[in-house]
Amino acid sequence: MSDSTIARHDAYMTINYGRYPIVMQRGEGCRLWDTTGKAYLDLFSGFGAGLLGHCHPDIVKAITEQAQTLWHVGNLMHTEPQTRLAQAIAKHGFDGRSYFCHAGADANEAALKLARLYGKGKRHKIISTLGSFHGRSFGTMPATGQDKVRQGFEPLTPGYTHVPYNDLPAVEKAIDPQTVVVLVEPIQGEGGIIMPTPDYLPGLRALCDQHDLLLICDEVWTGGGRTGQYFAHQHWNIVPDIMTLAKGVGGGLPVGIMCAHRRVADLFDYRVNGGVAHASTLGGNCLSMAVGAAIFEVLERDNLVARATTLGQQIYAKLKPLIGNGITEIRGKGLFLGIELPPAPGSSENAPGTPGTPGPDIVNQCMERGLLINATQNTVLRLAPPLTISDAELDEGLAILKDVICSQ
Numbered sequence: 001m002s003d004s005t006i007a008r009h010d011a012y013m014t015i016n017y018g019r020y021p022i023v024m025q026r027g028e029g030c031r032l033w034d035t036t037g038k039a040y041l042d043l044f045s046g047f048g049a050g051l052l053g054h055c056h057p058d059i060v061k062a063i064t065e066q067a068q069t070l071w072h073v074g075n076l077m078h079t080e081p082q083t084r085l086a087q088a089i090a091k092h093g094f095d096g097r098s099y100f101c102h103a104g105a106d107a108n109e110a111a112l113k114l115a116r117l118y119g120k121g122k123r124h125k126i127i128s129t130l131g132s133f134h135g136r137s138f139g140t141m142p143a144t145g146q147d148k149v150r151q152g153f154e155p156l157t158p159g160y161t162h163v164p165y166n167d168l169p170a171v172e173k174a175i176d177p178q179t180v181v182v183l184v185e186p187i188q189g190e191g192g193i194i195m196p197t198p199d200y201l202p203g204l205r206a207l208c209d210q211h212d213l214l215l216i217c218d219e220v221w222t223g224g225g226r227t228g229q230y231f232a233h234q235h236w237n238i239v240p241d242i243m244t245l246a247k248g249v250g251g252g253l254p255v256g257i258m259c260a261h262r263r264v265a266d267l268f269d270y271r272v273n274g275g276v277a278h279a280s281t282l283g284g285n286c287l288s289m290a291v292g293a294a295i296f297e298v299l300e301r302d303n304l305v306a307r308a309t310t311l312g313q314q315i316y317a318k319l320k321p322l323i324g325n326g327i328t329e330i331r332g333k334g335l336f337l338g339i340e341l342p343p344a345p346g347s348s349e350n351a352p353g354t355p356g357t358p359g360p361d362i363v364n365q366c367m368e369r370g371l372l373i374n375a376t377q378n379t380v381l382r383l384a385p386p387l388t389i390s391d392a393e394l395d396e397g398l399a400i401l402k403d404v405i406c407s408q
């Protein structure tokens with residue numbers, strides 16, 4: 001079956017992802033099984049989307065009940081699941097209004113369109129950071145601060161400037177009379193789990209206030225409790241004007257959310273705007289919304305956000321002895337962690353995609369031993385397990401990981 005799945009994939013699908021020759025068949029909790037029956041312990045949750053693991057019973061119940069009740073009516077009517085999810089985000093976040101769509105890029109597009117309205121036709125420029133990732137759509141690709149994402153798609157939409165992450169003077173210097181937005185990840189994810197310095201986000205908030213700019217926190221990776229706060233900006237006691245969410249808040253279903261402070265969100269108000277400013281036919285469909293709302297209920301009921309902090313500290317304590325002994329640094333917060341590896345011998349830097357690069361090599365060896373982790377930027381291992389992982393499962397995964405790192 002797996003051969004035929006892969007053969008048919010190769011025949012009928014675009015080959016835009018480099019995939020392992022594995023066909024995954026079933027998931028339960030933190031485990032996955034492929035079609036040969038091999039089991040995997042999942043410490044990456046499908047790029048963070050499986051926030052509560054695979055087929056969590058409460059989420060299965062929520063989606064099953066919703067599937068038997070109502071799927072979709074379109075946004076000309078109200079539905080309870082949408083309202084419930086929006087309310088949960090405001091409860092755990094800030095005094096904002098939510099707009100629902102399907103993905104992280106989609107949510108950032110909405111945020112950037114809202115910012116255009118804020119600029120009132122006079123200001124449209126966006127400052128984002130080098131090494132960032134904000135999506136691959138025509139509005140978000142130019143914001144993404146990685147050349148490899150943009151190459152081949154020029155000409156890019158104009159109006160974007162990139163500054164080094166953690167460099168407040170560079171932001172200040174980049175601001176011009178047409179600037180309207182600073183877009184930033186509270187913790188850079190795809191860029192290699194790069195942490196902000198303690199003054200960075202408060203400094204950005206202050207600069208935005210000073211120059212009347214909107215601060216957009218892209219919380220597509222970090223939102224939903226993964227870092228030990230419901231939303232990562234809360235670690236630094238700031239409130240953005242807009243935050244964008246996806247991945248974990250959908251638990252594996254396509255959900256994108258743009259939550260804007262109400263004074264900004266009101267620019268999307270059709271009564272103020274004189275018509276519909278932005279829309280998505282299936283955005284806010286009942287199935288995705290019921291799942292999103294149930295996820296926030298489980299996070300709160302089971303105290304999983306605090307647990308993310310505890311487990312993150314446990315991981316750090318267990319891997320710390322390897323610093324200087326196979327790894328160079330451990331970064332991150334809660335269950336969003338990056339493990340920096342030394343570059344391959346003989347090179348100070350590993351060019352993207354080079355075979356024999358430390359990160360992908362370790363990922364492959366872990367996978368052979370039934371452990372799923374990820375590597376980004378070639379020398380950073382990423383761990384983003386489900387928040388529901390047990391101590392025993394975590395120990396099992398870390399034992400394999402340590403063994404693999406030590407055998408390099």
Ligand SMILES: Cc1ncc(COP(=O)(O)O)c(C=O)c1O
Pocket residue numbers: 102103104105106108133134135136185189190218219220221246247
């Ligand atoms: C911080 C951040 N923003 C936006 C995106 C784009 O999200 P999506 O792939 O759901 O469009 C990603 C994807 O990895 C991301 O990490």
